Amino acid sequence: MNVNEIIKKRFPYERTQIIADDLGMTYSQVANRAFYMGLKKSEEFKKSNQSGRYNLIKAGEKFRFKPGHVPLNKGKKMDKTMYDKLKKTMFKKGNRPHNWKPDGSIVERTDSSGRVYLHYKISDSNWIHYHVKIWMDHNGDIPENHVITFKDGNTLNCDINNLTMISRAENATRNSIQRFPDELKNLIRLQSKLIKKIDKNGKK
Secondary structure, three states: OOOHHHHHHHHHHHHHHHHHHHHHOOHHHHHHHHOOOOOOOOOHOOOOOOOOHOOOOHHHOOOOOOOOOOOOOOOOOHHHHHHHHHHHOOOOOOOOEEEEOOOEEEEEEEEEOEEEEEEEEEOOEEEEEEHHHHHHHOOOOOOEEEEEEEEEOOOOOOOOHEEEEHHHHHHHHHHHHHHHHHHHHHHHHHHHHHHHHHHHHHOO
C-alpha cells in the first residue's frame, strides 16, 4: 500500500499528526496530500475524544451568551468618573496603530514553517504575497489549484524571471521530498522532469 492509499484510508478517522509520525512525514505534508485528494475528517472522528474538538466545544457552551441575552449595561451611560479615567486610552476617530502602513507597502513576514515572504498591502486588512502580485501583474489571474513558486528557492527574490506557476499537487510532491538526502532528492527531481518530457512528447 503506497503513501496516498494509507492517507486515504486513515485520514478521515485519525489525527493527522499521528499519521504523519507513522509515515515519517510532517503534519503539513499529510494535510496537503489529504487536501488534494479531497479528504476530510469524518463527523464520527470530529465528535470523538481522539479529535479533542467535541470536548472543547462542549466545555465552552456554558460560557456562551444565550439567544436573547441582554447585557447588564444596555442603554446605560458610563459613569463620568470612570469615563474620565478611561478616555486617555480610548481610540480616537481616525486612529491608526503604530505599525500602520500605507497602501502599496511591502513588508517581510515569516510563516509557520519559518520561511520569510514579502507581502504587499492593497488596502487596510488586505495583503497579498508580493510574488503573487508580480506574477498576476504580468500574467493575469492564477488558475484554481495552482501556486507561484521561486525557481532559485529564494522567497525574497520576486523578479518575474524567478517565478514559475505549478499545480498544488506538484508543489506538495516537491515539499514532500525535502526530508530525503540530497542524492535522493536529485533522483526524484530527475524522474519528475523525465515523466514531464515523456508526457509532453506523447501529446505531440
